[in-house]
Amino acid sequence: MSDPSGEDKQQPQPISANARRVLGVLVEKAKTTPDNYPMTASALISGCNQKSNRAPQMKLDETDVLNALDELRGVGAAREIQGNGRVTKFRHAAYDWLELDNPQAAIITELLLRGPQTLGELRTRASRMHSIDDLDATKQVIDSLIAKGLVEALSPPGRGQTFAHTLYPPEERQHLQARVEKQAAQAPQENRNAVDALIARLDAVTDRIDDLEARLKRLES
Incomplete structure (x- = not known):
């Protein structure tokens, strides 16, 4: 300083x-x-x-x-x-x-x-x-x-x-940095898991919509 x-x-x-x-x-x-x-x-x-x-x-x-x-x-x-x-x-x-x-x-x-x-x-x-x-x-x-x-x-x-x-002593600072780096490394996989779960939910909703449309067509005919 x-x-x-x-x-x-x-x-x-x-x-x-x-x-x-x-x-x-x-x-x-x-x-x-x-x-x-x-x-x-x-x-x-x-x-x-x-x-x-x-x-x-x-x-x-x-x-x-x-x-x-x-x-x-x-x-x-x-x-x-x-x-x-x-x-x-x-x-x-x-x-x-x-x-x-x-x-x-x-x-x-x-x-x-x-x-x-x-x-x-x-x-x-x-x-x-x-x-x-x-x-x-x-x-x-x-x-x-x-x-x-x-x-x-x-x-x-x-x-x-x-x-x-x-204000962390050196040994605490090293531990802190290692923890942050570990969390950052895990984040992409966690994000991928969240995206995969969202896609699965969307696929399920789409299947339900397709099924409802098919039933409506049968009723109308």
Whole structure:
């Protein structure tokens, strides 16, 4: 990454799956439930393990979340503050760490919480945090994140193209790419099967029509 001063900016380093989930929850809750933000460790555990808007499902405990917070603080992505009644709370620093604006933060958060997604999925899901007008506007946000080195396309352009953030450690990134390539290899066969099934249905309907026409002719004669 580079800035107008000509100095290269260091690419944000990859973070663990637990840290990505915690960071995603912090940004999400700051947007969707601001009255309950900053968040306690207990609230973060619930947010990380909730059933909706999460993929994969996780079962983090207090140790997992606190270790993830230590990791995030170490890279400058989260901060600890003192809440009311001396309860320790946490807030994200994603806007500074990744240099994001509101629409970019919404897209990155969805990728952190749900993994790779298509343009349409991202537009629909990110709109709960920041309204995005249409697919063209979503593509502009994606392109800006790609230019920052924070998002990449996992599949070729076209319908169903999938995007992911770039905060995966190398071994996870390799596994992710292999999974996407496997799905792409299976798609043609699945499409052929669907076409064959449709042709069979059409043939059956045509046979029924021919049979009905023949019966009508017999009745008319």
